[in-house]
Amino acid sequence: MGRVEAEWRQSVSRREAIAGLAGMFAGSHARLAAQTDPRPLKEHRRMPGLDEMRGSFDFEPVFFANVPHVTYDYTAHGDGSEFTVRRNREAFDWVDLVPGTAVDPKAVDLSSEVLGTSMRYPILVAPSAVQVPVHPDGESGMHRGATAASNTPMILSHVTSTTVDKVAAAAKGPLWSQFYPQQDRAIGRKILEEAQNAGSTAIVVTVDQQASYYERTEHDRNLGGGPRRAGRGAAVPQESSGPEKYRVSPVRLWYTWEYLDELRKIVKVPLLVKGILTADDALLCLEHGVDGVIVSNHGGRSMDYGPSTLEVLPEIVAAVRGRVPVITDSGYRRGTDILKALALGANAVLLGRAPRWALGAFGAPGVQRLLEIVQRELVEAAATAGRPTLASIDAGIVTTRFP
Numbered sequence: 303m304g305r306v307e308a309e310w311r312q313s314v315s316r317r318e319a320i321a322g323l324a325g326m327f328a329g330s331h332a333r334l335a336a337q338t339d340p341r342p343l344k345e346h347r348r349m350p351g352l353d354e355m356r357g358s359f360d361f362e363p364v365f366f367a368n369v370p371h372v373t374y375d376y377t378a379h380g381d382g383s384e385f386t387v388r389r390n391r392e393a394f395d396w397v398d399l400v401p402g403t404a405v406d407p408k409a410v411d412l413s414s415e416v417l418g419t420s421m422r423y424p425i426l427v428a429p430s431a432v433q434v435p436v437h438p439d440g441e442s443g444m445h446r447g448a449t450a451a452s453n454t455p456m457i458l459s460h461v462t463s464t465t466v467d468k469v470a471a472a473a474k475g476p477l478w479s480q481f482y483p484q485q486d487r488a489i490g491r492k493i494l495e496e497a498q499n500a501g502s503t504a505i506v507v508t509v510d511q512q513a514s515y516y517e518r519t520e521h522d523r524n525l526g527g528g529p530r531r532a533g534r535g536a537a538v539p540q541e542s543s544g545p546e547k548y549r550v551s552p553v554r555l556w557y558t559w560e561y562l563d564e565l566r567k568i569v570k571v572p573l574l575v576k577g578i579l580t581a582d583d584a585l586l587c588l589e590h591g592v593d594g595v596i597v598s599n600h601g602g603r604s605m606d607y608g609p610s611t612l613e614v615l616p617e618i619v620a621a622v623r624g625r626v627p628v629i630t631d632s633g634y635r636r637g638t639d640i641l642k643a644l645a646l647g648a649n650a651v652l653l654g655r656a657p658r659w660a661l662g663a664f665g666a667p668g669v670q671r672l673l674e675i676v677q678r679e680l681v682e683a684a685a686t687a688g689r690p691t692l693a694s695i696d697a698g699i700v701t702t703r704f705p
Contacts, residue, residue, distance in 0.1 A: 349363065349364050349367055350364070352663075352664045352667060352668060352671055355668075355671055355672070355675065356675070357636065357675060357679075358635045358636060358656040358659070358660075358672055358675065358676060359635065361656065361659040361660045361663045361664075361668060361672055362659045364659075364662075364663035364664070365377075365436075365658070365659040365660075365662035365663045368662050368663060369435070369436060369662050370435075373435045373436060373662070377430075377436070377655060377658050377659070377662075378655075379603075380601065380602035380603045380606075381602065381603050381604060381605060381606045382606030382607070383606055383607075384602060384606070385602075385606055385607050386599055386602035386604075386605065386606055386607065386608045386609075386610070387601065387602030387603075387633075388602075389602075389608075389609070389610045390599070390601070390602055390610045390611065390612075390632045390633025391633050391635075392610070393610035393611075393612040393613050393633065393704075394612065394633070394638075394639050394642060396612075396613070396702060396703045396704050396705070397612065397642045397645075397646070397700050397701070397702050397703075397704075398700060398701045398702075398703070399638060399641065399642065399645075399683065399686075399687060399699060399700060400687070400698070400699050400700060400701060401686055401687065401688075402686070402687045402688025402689065402699060403688040404685055404686050404687075404688055405685050405688055405689075405690050406685065407681050407682055407685040409685075409690050410681045410684050410685050410689075410690045410691075411690065411691055412424060412680065412681065412684065412691065412692045413692070414649070414650070414692050416594070416627050416629070416649055416650055417503075417504055417572040417574075417593055417594055417627060418503060418504075418572065419455050419476045419478075419503055419504065420453075420476075421453075421454070421455060421476075421650065422452040422453065422677075423452060423454070423677045423680060423681075424640070424644060424648075424649065424650040424651060424692060425454055425640065425650065425651055425652075425653060425673065425676065425677065425680070426454065426455045426456070426457060426478075426629070426650060426651070426652050426653070427444060427448045427454060427455070427456040427457060427652070427653060427654075427657050427669075427673075428457055428631050428652035428653060428654035428657075429457040429458060429459035429460070429480035429506065429508070429654075430459055430654050430655075430657075430658050431459045431460075431461035431462070431463075432459075432461055432462070432463040433459075433462070433463055433464070433658070433661060434463035434464065435463070436658055436661050436662040437661045437662055437665050439661075439665055439666060440463050440464045441458060441459070441462050441463065441464040441469045441472075442464055442468060442469050442472035442473075443472075443661060443665050443666040443669070444456060444657060444661050444666070444669055445458075445469050445470075445472045445473045445475065445477065446472055446473045446666040446669075447657075447660070447661065447665070447666035447667065447668065447669025447670040447673070448473070448475055448657070448669060448670075448673060449473035449474060449475030450473075450666070450667075450669075450670040451669070451670045451673035451674050451677065452673075452674075452677065453475045453476065454475065454673050455475065455476035455477070455478060456475065456476070456477055456478070457477075457478040457479065457480050457506055457652070458477060458478070458479045458480060458497075458502070459480050460479075460480045460481050460482045460493070460508070461482075465496075466479060466496055466497050466500040466502065467496070467500045469500075470500040470501045470502070476503060477500075477501060477502050477503065478502055478503060478504040478505070478506055479497035479498075479500075479502035479504075479505055479506070480505075480506045480507075480508055480576070481493060481494060481497070481505055481506065481507050481508070481565075482507075482508055482511070483507065483509070483556075483557040483561060483565075485556065487564070490565075490568075491568055494565070494568050494569060495568075498569070498570060498571055502571065503571055503572070504571050504572040504573070504574060504593075504594075505565075505569045505571060505572070505573050505574070506574045506575075506576050506596065507562065507565060507573065507574070507575050507576065508576045508577055508598075508600075509557070509575055509576065509577040510576065510577020510578075510579070510598055510599060510600045510604040510605075511554065511577070511600050511603070511604055559586060559590055562575070562590050562592070563590055563591075566590070566591050566592075572593040572594060573591075573592055573593050573594075574592065574593060574594035574595065574596055574629070575587050575592050575594075575595055575596065576596035576598050576631075577596070577598050577599075577600065577604065578595045578596065578597055578598070578618060579597065579598075579599060579608065579609060579611070579614050579618075580614070580617075580618070581617045581618050581620070581621035582621075584618045584621050584622055584628075585621055585622075587626075588622070588625060588626065592626065593626055593627075594626045594627040594628070594629060595618065595622065595626060595627075595628055595629070596628075596629045596630065596631065596652070597611045597614065597615050597618055597628060597629070597630040597631075597648070598611060598630065598631045598632050598652075599611055599632050600632070601631070601632045601633070601654050601655060602632065602633070610632070610633065611630050611631065611632040611633070612630075612633070612642065612643060612646070613704045615628070615630055615643060615646045615647060615648060616646050616647060616697075616702075619646065619647030619648070620647075627649040627650070628647060628648055628649055629648060629649060629650045629651065629652060630643050630648045630651055630652070631651065631652035631653070631654055632654075634651050634652070634653055634656075635653075635655075635656055635676075636676065636679055637676050637677070637678065637679025637680030637681070637682065637683050638679060638680075638683045639651075640676070640680050641680055641683045641684060641687070641695065641699075642700055644692065644695045645695055645696060645697055645698075645699050645700040646697065646700065646702075647697075653673075653676065656672055656676070657669050657672060657673070659672070660672035660673075687699040
């Protein structure tokens with residue numbers, strides 16, 4: 303065998319070369335991707351098991367391998383160019399944690415109570431739609447997993463694939479319910495009464511899902527041709543005039559503060575508004591009798607080129623002045639992320655995409671493990687910062703460099 307033949311036998315195959323190139327692009331900071339993972343699993347020869355999960359990002363590739371692309375796309379993507387999705391993650395680079403006099407992690411107690419709900423950790427599972435396509439156990443599995451992780455409260459999505467009574471019966475942990483404004487007042491009342499009768503101890507009214515259209519998801523779904531299809535699979539006509547011509551849903555962009563006043567009369571449990579991004583809107587929430595505000599941009603799915611929630615959180619906290627709890631979501635993946643939000647004044651943090659990854663990867667046990675990982679990370683970070691209680695966590699442990 304000559305030299306050329308020997309080199310050929312020892313060189314990488316075309317398939318290996320292409321796979322390596324793809325891995326390089328997947329791990330590149332320049333890639334156009336919604337999620338930013340500093341250590342992707344591209345170099346692994348197999349998918350890790352549940353007991354090998356070390357951080358929330360480890361769940362995403364397993365989730366990706368388990369579900370159809372359309373289910374993954376719906377979870378992963380956001381509005382328009384996904385600038386806001388990326389900004390939510392980049393914002394954590396603008397807040398530095400300042401080490402303090404470390405304490406023993408065993409001495410850290412981050413328990414609290416928010417609107418009558420006792421929590422061992424200031425973490426809740428955010429509402430996310432139609433979870434049965436993610437895992438056969440769906441919302442019931444999410445509730446079981448959350449309950450198993452130190453009774454973590456779960457917020458059930460209005461767009462649930464499992465009825466609220468079945469989800470409530472699946473586990474004994476705290477359950478809140480999310481609500482989208484309904485133009486038909488009778489339908490809205492029925493939904494709210496069912497949620498409260500099933501044991502939901504708080505109602506979260508989402509107002510930040512205004513006019514977004516998941517362009518990439520719809521594009522991928524319809525590449526095969528045929529009529530444009532709605533998210534649940536029903537064919538919808540192509541409108542030639544009016545707001546729908548521009549893909550603005552007629553069920554959005556109509557509700558007012560007066561509508562919120564109507565809901566306040568129906569809801570007998572604490573009422574929160576989710577989707578607040580300005581101090582002015584937070585103050586209006588207080589004027590209209592809201593019991594809590596959630597600083598959220600719907601995980602980047604509401605409006606492209608919007609601010610991250612972390613950078614607007616301090617001004618909203620300052621405006622509210624402790625009169626109602628301030629909760630936040632959008633982009634949170636790690637315990638250190640949560641600690642930064644707590645230091646900037648949040649009372650608690652919602653996790654949305656990460657529990658969804660965990661459910662799709664391993665079902666209820668995956669949800670439990672993910673939450674326990676994040677809880678442990680939060681405790682260790684608080685211990686390193688020298689903050690053994692939730693009340694002791696303040697702006698003194700962070701420095702900010704918001705643009």
